[in-house]
Amino acid sequence: MSATHQHPDPTTDPTAFWEDRYRDSDRIWSGNPNPLLVREASDLSPGTALDLGCGEGADAVWLASRGWQVTGIDIAQVALDRAATHATDAGVAERITWERHVLGETFPDGSYDLVSAQFLQSPVALDTDGVLRRAADAVAVGGTLLVVMHAGWPSWAREEDHPFHATFPTIQEVLDVLALGDDWRIDTVEAVEKPSVSPDGVPGIRADNLWRATRLR
Structure with missing residues (x-):
């Protein structure tokens, strides 16, 4: 999920918002996996994976x-x-x-060798902190938690152009929410910048934050 495509009232029903968002076009996302997932998961041995906010399925595929x-x-x-x-x-x-869940209200059962949360940022109601904690709880011993979030608006965008509240948590804020403790090893905490282009073709930079951790016990 990303907070940069629509201009809804933050009180909009999230299910209705996202269903309408996808119905508005034949495809929203590129069809390619998120690059930071590819970078961080390519060295992992395959097992069971949970893809939270899977969208049109590129990461899962x-x-x-x-x-x-x-x-x-x-x-x-x-x-x-x-x-x-x-x-x-x-x-x-x-x-x-494939499972439909309103994250923050329901969550899949089981534990997983990889739990991936890519850009769980929404312009409508989402208990992101609660979802991230449940994501960590769903990681099996020896498994990996991978979280990626936008760190702010892209350089070509202005916040005043977006009349809804967008939350861009800092690296430390997410670490505080997760509170992983001694049962975990923090493998990667990183701010990443990448080229970005506006819908009008204006080049710029987009900054993302990444957290990767392994459950030890």
């Missing part, structure tokens, strides 16, 4: 293509239907289970 058994979660059934089609077209449908 990439993981499945590398041998992972994936559970993909999203609030929007439209997105999940597109994700399932993507998985079928890629020949990995048997390796992915």
Whole structure:
């Protein structure tokens, strides 16, 4: 999820918002996996993975293509239907289970060798702190928690152009929320900048924050 595409009232029902958001176009995302997921997960041995906010399924399909058994979660059934089609077209449908959850209200059962939360930032109601804590709880011993979030607006955007509240937590704020303790090893905490282009073709920079940790016991 990203906070930079629409201008809703923050009190908008999140399910209705995201269903409408996906229905507005045939495809929202690129169809490619998130680069920081690829960078951080390529060295992991395949096991079970939980993809929170899976959208149209690119991350889940990439993981499945590398041998992972994936559970993909999203609030929007439209997105999940597109994700399932993507998985079928890629020949990995048997390796992915799709589940609809309103994160913050419901959460998938079980524990996983990888829990990935890529850009769980929403312009409408989302208990991000609660979801991140449950994400950490869902990591199996020896497993990996991977969280990536936008660190702010892209350089070509102005906050005043977006009349809703957007939250960009700092690296320390997310560490405080997770409060991982001695049962965990922090592997990567990093601010990453990458080229970004506005919808009008204006070049700039987008900054993201990344957290990766391993559950030790």
